[in-house]
Amino acid sequence: MGGTALAFYWVPNAPLEGFRQRIFYFHVPIALTSYACFGWAAWKGLRLLWTRDRRYDLESYTAVHMGVIFGILTLLTGSIWARTSWGHWWVWGSRQLVLFLVLFLFYAAYFMLRFSVEPGPRRANMSAVYALFGVALIPVSFLAIRLAEDLVHPVVLTHDVGSKLTGSQITTFLVCLAGMLALAATLYSNELAGKRLDVRLRELREALQ
Amino acid sequence: MRYFADVAALARKDVLLEFRSRDTLPAMLLFVVSALVVFHFALPADTSETAETGLLWIALLFTALLGLARAFVAEREQRVLDGLVLTPCDRSAIWLGKAIGVVAFLVLAEVVALPAFALFFGPLSWELVAAVALADIGLAAVGTLLAAMAAAGRARELLLPLLFLPLVIPIVVGGVGASVADHPARYLGFLGLYDAVFAILSWASFEYVVTE
Amino acid sequence: MISARGLGRDFGAKRVLRGLDFEVPRGGFLLVTGRNGSGKSTLLSLCAGLLAPTAGELDVEVDRGEIGYLAHEPLVYRELTALENLELYGRLYRVPERRERVGMLLERFGLWDARHERVGAFSRGMAQRLALCRTLLHEPRLLLLDEPYSALDDDAAGLVDALLSEVAGEKTVIVTSHDPERISRFTSEELALG
Numbered sequence: 082m083g084g085t086a087l088a089f090y091w092v093p094n095a096p097l098e099g100f101r102q103r104i105f106y107f108h109v110p111i112a113l114t115s116y117a118c119f120g121w122a123a124w125k126g127l128r129l130l131w132t133r134d135r136r137y138d139l140e141s142y143t144a145v146h147m148g149v150i151f152g153i154l155t156l157l158t159g160s161i162w163a164r165t166s167w168g169h170w171w172v173w174g175s176r177q178l179v180l181f182l183v184l185f186l187f188y189a190a191y192f193m194l195r196f197s198v199e200p201g202p203r204r205a206n207m208s209a210v211y212a213l214f215g216v217a218l219i220p221v222s223f224l225a226i227r228l229a230e231d232l233v234h235p236v237v238l239t240h241d242v243g244s245k246l247t248g249s250q251i252t253t254f255l256v257c258l259a260g261m262l263a264l265a266a267t268l269y270s271n272e273l274a275g276k277r278l279d280v281r282l283r284e285l286r287e288a289l290q
Numbered sequence: 291m292r293y294f295a296d297v298a299a300l301a302r303k304d305v306l307l308e309f310r311s312r313d314t315l316p317a318m319l320l321f322v323v324s325a326l327v328v329f330h331f332a333l334p335a336d337t338s339e340t341a342e343t344g345l346l347w348i349a350l351l352f353t354a355l356l357g358l359a360r361a362f363v364a365e366r367e368q369r370v371l372d373g374l375v376l377t378p379c380d381r382s383a384i385w386l387g388k389a390i391g392v393v394a395f396l397v398l399a400e401v402v403a404l405p406a407f408a409l410f411f412g413p414l415s416w417e418l419v420a421a422v423a424l425a426d427i428g429l430a431a432v433g434t435l436l437a438a439m440a441a442a443g444r445a446r447e448l449l450l451p452l453l454f455l456p457l458v459i460p461i462v463v464g465g466v467g468a469s470v471a472d473h474p475a476r477y478l479g480f481l482g483l484y485d486a487v488f489a490i491l492s493w494a495s496f497e498y499v500v501t502e
Numbered sequence: 503m504i505s506a507r508g509l510g511r512d513f514g515a516k517r518v519l520r521g522l523d524f525e526v527p528r529g530g531f532l533l534v535t536g537r538n539g540s541g542k543s544t545l546l547s548l549c550a551g552l553l554a555p556t557a558g559e560l561d562v563e564v565d566r567g568e569i570g571y572l573a574h575e576p577l578v579y580r581e582l583t584a585l586e587n588l589e590l591y592g593r594l595y596r597v598p599e600r601r602e603r604v605g606m607l608l609e610r611f612g613l614w615d616a617r618h619e620r621v622g623a624f625s626r627g628m629a630q631r632l633a634l635c636r637t638l639l640h641e642p643r644l645l646l647l648d649e650p651y652s653a654l655d656d657d658a659a660g661l662v663d664a665l666l667s668e669v670a671g672e673k674t675v676i677v678t679s680h681d682p683e684r685i686s687r688f689t690s691e692e693l694a695l696g
Contacts, residue, residue, distance in 0.1 A: 130498050133554075187456035194453060197443030199514045202502035202554040207439050210495040211453075214432075217487055218457060225460035228480055232340070232467050287517060292596070299593040303582070310581040310620075364579055372552050373577030373636070377594035378567035502554035 104165070106254055108158040110261040111151050112177060116219065118148030118265055119188070123216035126209030138205035139280070141212055142195070143273045147265050149188050155181045176226050183222050187215055296379040300387025305394055307364060314360060315398070321356065322403040325349045326410055342411045343418070343469045347462055349403065350396075350422065351429075355451055357395045358433040361388060362441040371441075375500050385434055385496035392430035400426070417478065421468035424481035428461050431489040438499050460484050503528045503563050503644065503674050504549060510557030511544055518544045522558070524693050531670050533689040534678045540696025542678040543574060546646045549676060562644070567595060570642030572650055576633035580622035584613055584632050587621060588639060595640035607635040611661060626653040634662070645675045651684070 122144035129137035159178045160170050173179060191211055198204040308315065329345045365371035374384055400422055408414050433454060440450040461484060467477030509522040518541040526532045534542050547553045549562055550571045562569075571577075578587040585604065592600040608614045611631040621629060630653045637645065650662050663684070669675055670688040679685055682692075 130495075183456055183459055190449075190452040190456060193449060194439065194443065197440075197445055197449050201513065201556065203442060206498040206502065207442065210435075210498055211439070213495065214457065214488075214491060217491055218460075221460050221484060221487060224480060224483075225463040228467055228477060229463045232463075232471060283515075296594060299590055303579070303586075303590050306586070307579065307581050364581065368577060368580060369573065369575045370577050370579055372547075372573065373571075373591070374594065375552065376550060376566055376569065376571055377591065378565065378596065379594045502552070 104158055104162045106257045108155065108162055108177075110254070110258040111158060112155040112181065113258060114261040114265045115148050115151035115155055115181070115184075117262060118144050118151060118269075119184070119212070119215055119219065121269075122148060122212045126212035129205060129209045135202060135205050138208065139276050140273060141209055143269055143276060145188055145191055145208075145212060145215075146272065147269050149185065149192075150268075151261075151265060152181055152185050152188065156185065174230070176223070176230075179226050180219075180223055183226075184215070184219065187218060191215070293380060293383060296383040297386045297390070300374075300379075300384060301390040304388055304391030308391060308395055311360075318353065318356060318395075318399055319402045322349060322353050322399050323406050325352070326403070326406050330410055339412060340466075340470045344466050346403075346407050346411075347425075347465050347469075350400070350425070350465075351455075351458065351462065353399050353403070354392075354396060354429045354433060355454060357392060357399070358437045358454070359447060359450055361392060361434060361437040366441045371438075371500060381497040381500055382493050384500070385438075385493060389430045389434040389492075392434055393426050396426045396430065415469065415474075417474040418469040420478055421465045421474070421481060424478060424485060425461050425465045427485045428481065428488060429458060431485065431492045432457050435492040435496055435499060438496065442499075457488075503530070504561065504676075506558065506560045508558030509548070509555055509560050511541070511548060511553060512556045519548075519695070520557070522693075522695075524691070526674060526676060526691065528674055529671050530674055530690050531688045532676045532691045532693060533682060533685055534676060534693045534695060535682055536678075536695030542695060543648050545695070546571070546573070546648050546676065546678060549644075550646055564644045567640065568643040570637040570640070570645045572633055572637045572645075572647040574648055574652075576621070576629045576636070578621050578629070578632055578636060581620060583618050583620055584608065584624075584635075585617040587632065588635055591636055591639055597640050603639065604635075607638060611635055612658070627655055627658055630654055631658055631661070634665070638665075643673055645669060645673055645677075647675065647677045649678055649680065651679065651681060 122141045125137045125141035125144060129135065129141060156178065159175065159181065163172045163175060163178065164170050171178070191208065194211060195204060195208055198207060326346075326349060329342070329349070333341065333345070362371065365374070371384075375381060404414060404419065404422070436453045436457070437450060440446040440453060443449055461481065464477045464481035464484060468474040468481065471477060504524075504526040506522050506524050509519060510517065511519040518539075522545075524532070534545060536542050544553065548555060548560055550569055551562065551566055552571075578584075579590075582590070585608070588604045588608070589600070591597075592604055597603055605614070608617050611634055613628065613631055613635065616624070616628065621632065624632065634650070637647070650666075651659050654662065666675070666677075666685065666688050675688075677685055682689075
């Protein structure tokens, strides 16, 4: 499964535009994958609250973890893209970048929350609620950032990609997106399996005592 | 309806507790005014009105944080929250009662802060006041929920700001926007949207934060 | 009325309760003994519904409005008066004829004269007596009492004796105590932890 994901990922990108534009094929799929992970985490959180089945806690937590990893990658690739496009490592005018900064802060606090509360049903509940808040925050923050542009930084910077997407570019993009999602899914199942194994080991150790 | 009777009883209790803790309320008001004075010294001479308004919003945000840090102290110390949770009342009523208490606290702080701001920095627009009112609802809604979460963990003084600040960034945007922009209606509408979304979310999920 | 099968509860890595099986029939009187840290309080919290089991099953066939829970802490606001605290709980528990009931309990436990005092000024014994008022306010069918005699002087302890003899057989009771002999005449079941 991992091999398939990597094979997708490394498909050579058709270099139709300038070299620097290629980062688009990484940056946007990574960002979308990050959203998908957070959405998945929120869904698992909802299931936990619905069914009170604590197995969903690990799933939600792992999904948030994946989301944050891809979020950091979004920030990194976005920063590189900003550097190549406009000469700065950070630009407040880039909506995606700012949104991911806010989300990063939010989900980093998720880990602080989990670290601060004792493991158990209470922590699972709180994490699930927090994950749901996160998913509500995404569109609200995006709206806020758009509104903020009028106030704070009147120069809105967007990458000039949207206007001229040809067929092969779209295909490449979609392939990269699929690859990213597959990569995320693989990492997710791996980590989840590892965590489940830890839990099982601990249970066995307890039972033997 | 039973539900609102519960909420009323709880809100009354929270407001009563606020006023009984004689030390914190005047300290709160003093803090707000001190912050504004510090801002005056922190800003260079030709600072725009926009920047000054921005600082007012920062002051409000941190006032809210201070108020929220105390929100569940009594319940946590005496484990009273367990007592409340055991009653047949809806747990969301606990949230609503507490949030009303927080709004009352914020309004009290603003009754001092806004005139002080007008005195030190310049006149207020009614849009700013409206924005503050709307922001109070949002701050109290998410703040109450997050305060309950933080109360259950360790290092709660640090945890609450960490949880709170990212979530209220939209409020700052909406608030400052409504205060200084040419078309404040959009920002006020946005604040209303934030309040609706997050108040409903907080109301519905409080149950899960205080039970297992 | 209460049945547990394989009941267990962890706190993080610490396993406090493990593999508990017991039953308490309606009108039963269960005494829970064990040294400190053996999980007596945890067991009561589980029965009250404040904690969820992390292993096994626990069935409690009463609604939460019919449970009276006396914990280590009195579960009252220190900044409110005794009367205000009971008023609040009375409203939340929808106690009929609230004022009369509150007054009657305060009298019974000797707190009528102190009713307008802040709980913060109470002695530990008074706070415990107030907690007993709180526990009984809504005439619960299930009583969960965690060390009901703690902090009480002889007079107050006599009040608890009277209470227990009144409820034994009438209501379902679970009591934890360090002083089992005092309660043994009411006890129908016993559970030793730890």
